[in-house]
Amino acid sequence: MSIIKLTPEEQATKLEAVLSKYRGQGQKALMATLQQSQEIYGYLPLDVQKKVADALEVSVAEVYGVVSFYSFFSLKPKGENAFSVCLGTACYVKGSQALLDKIESSLGIKVGDCTEDLKFSISACRCVGACGLAPVVLVNDEVYGRLKPEDIPGIIAKYKEEA
Amino acid sequence: MDMVNLTIDGVQVSVPSTYTVLEAAREAGIKIPTLCYLKDLNQIGACRVCLVEVEKARALAAACVQPVAEGMVVHTNSPKVRATRKNTLEMILSDHNIDCLSCIRNGNCELQSLAEEYGIRKVTFNGIKSSSIIDDKSFSIVRDSSKCVKCGRCVAACKKQSVGVLSFLNRGFETSVGPAYDISMADAPCIYCGQCIVSCPVGALYEKEETEKVWDAINDPSKHVVMQVAPAVRAAIGEEFGLPIGTRATGKMFAAMRRLGVDKVFDTNFAADLTIMEEGTELLNRIKNGGVLPMITSCSPGWIRFCEFYFPEFIPNLSSCKSPHEMEGALIKTYYAQKNNIDPKDIVVVSVMPCTSKKTEAAREQLVNKDGLKDVDIVITTRELARMIKQAGLNFNNLPDEGPDPDFMGEYTGAGVIFGATGGVMEAALRTVADILEDKDLPDIEYKAVRGVENDIKEATVTLGGKDIKVAVAHSTAAARELLTKIKNGEANDYAFIEVMGCSGGCVCGGGQPIVKAQDLMDIDLRAERAKALYEEDAIMPQRKSHKNSQVMKLYEDFLGEPNGHLAHELLHTTYAQKEIYPENLVK
Secondary structure, eight states, rough: OOOOOHHHHHHHHHHHHHHHHHHOOOGHHHHHHHHHHHHSSSOOOHHHHHHHHHTTTHOOOHHHHHHHHOSSSSSSSSSEEEEEEEOSHHHHHTTHHHHHHHHHHHHHHHHHOOOTTEEEEEEEESOOOOOOGSEEEEEEEEEESSOOOHHHHHHHHHHHHOO | EEEEEEEETTTTEEEETBBHHHHHHHHOOOOOOSOOBBBBBBOOSSSOEEEETOOOTSSSEETTTTTTTTTEEESSHHHHHHHHHHHHHHHHHHHHHOOGGSSSSSSOHHHHHHHHHOOSSSSSOOOOOOOOOOOOOSEEEEEEETTTTOOOOHHHHHHHHOOOOOOEESSSGEEEEEEEGGGOTSSSOOOOHHHHHHSSSSSEEEOOOOOHHHHHHHHTTTEEEEEEEOOOGTTTGGGGGGTTTTTOOOHHHHHHHTTTSSEEEETTTHHHHHHHHHHHHHHHHHHHHTOOOEEOOOOHHHHHHHHHOOOGGGGBBOOOBBBBBHHHHHHIIIHHHHHTTTTTTGGGEEEEEEEEEEHHHHOGGGGGGSSSSSSSSSSEEEEHHHHHHHHTTOOGGSSOOOOOOTTTTTTOOOHHHGSSTHHHHHHHHHHHHHHHHHTTTOOOOOOOGGOOOSSSSEEEEEEEEEEEEEEEEEESHHHHHHHHHHHTSSOOOOEEEEEEEEETTTTGGOOOHHHHHTTSSSOOOOHHHHHHHHHHHHHOSSOSSSSGGGHHHHHIIIISTTTHHHHHHHBBBBOOOOHHHHHHHOOO
């Protein structure tokens, strides 16, 4: 999922459009509403969860319950450059945990978190269907395969330059 | 109705086709154990304790969700069923904090009973326990997740109230139950009704205990301890001592309270009668002077919090009357203190309430008098009073029948008694308002249209002083939400007066009342059984109208002046303020 950069006003307008589509529909529309809301913001901050709860007439705790259940939903913002490390079976046996450790130590954040300047974030994912390239790391939509931990600093440097 | 025939443990039964196997077995006199099941509230087949064997079925079935079918043959007690249930229980216990002896639910825990019934002698599985917290930050409710069995009964109860602060959080082994972001109940938009507590089968949710504070006050010779008790307590406290549900234990309750060693025992019913004088006058003034209508009652602190969080636009509709025990507290520290020449600073007012929200209410900044003294110092629930009685070694059932102390604030009428049941405040108010408007002592005083638990919202048109007035009664905050939403949408705008009680059935089923096991709730409507005790007391009272309470009249004469007068306003009325739901600064 690529992150569309929107101004806060544009985000609010788009969210309003999503909410008006599902208003009053209750629990059954919760997944769809959350998914589309996350597309707008890149994650689901409290404020957005409250608006979703209001629109669907469910409680904030119920919304949070669903958000915290599914790993697809994120409570934290994604960085401009989102590192996603595959921990699927093939990548894992080829050493992707070491890649994840290296990315964490290089960026100084843990998996699931985002740097304070919102430039980088790390997540772990399951199989991305590129097992032939294991171990695989995705940065945004770019796939990097057959990596070793020593390759990581170079990749990070590349995105730091771009930023 | 379509009936189906089935065989359960060799017994032929014929039951409606809508029944579950659990209900059919119950009818056949066969007990199937349950844990997550709570009639009408939580029927989700999650805990697997009610598993039964259905012949020709692929696997064991959860009786609480398994519909009956024609010709079905069920075994509830086969070796396979017993072994599987036992295994399930051992799994639940493997992630349960087993400190039963010091647990608040020791002796009244559904999991403990099941462990006993299934002869669990050791916990076979010793794995990692899920991480847990004790959240005791609120004034009302403590959450100990180490006891939680994730049955979902509290989540269902909270949702049924249309409050929904409790939800399942996270996933798998990390699953817990709590408010969004796992914040404290003190920071969540919780109304503290305590329905989660009375729904919990174990000790994962309970009231913030304050019995030690009461003992300390009693043991402090410099303190003058005045204990007051709400009407609903008498309708349930007997259950804690093995008396049948619905037993009216008024006399023994007063005898027990007195024997705890407090200095004075009063009935909050006195202040309920006073509430009617104040609230009735307020209503008449609002009608006469074009004030905000409908006026909505303010006795239930759960409802007040609900209004402040979820319907702040209705705050002007709330009666400005304090709840009865707060009125009583305010008067104990002024009127009673003066009459007895006691320094109010030395008085400790203890309220015994069927309610957990009252604990938080007593801490409201609006309920502190001009000398900085709280109207009510300590609130304990019916359950806590029962514990104190047990700690004092009193044989409750053998106590003589006594009443409240007679001095100054000891009298009460039948109108005060029925405050504890849904429709009771409305009925009490109508009895007095009708008399005032007609200027007579009207003989018809039973307003049956506002009684009962069949409907969550009750409507009636009453003739007061030759004028038809429309009133409504809502019990449970879900019913309040439904009614207020209608009013907001302009679908119902001709009510003059509305009674709201936060709990379904009213205070008799408040969150501070004795906890009845799910199995015992299968055959009865607890709300109706307990309410009966109050209407029974009302019927035998020599006076059944609040304005006939001679001590209330004397209070106005000697001290307060007029209802809604200057001093009455200062002592007996209060204000409300909107509360924010999940403010941004609560979570990172």
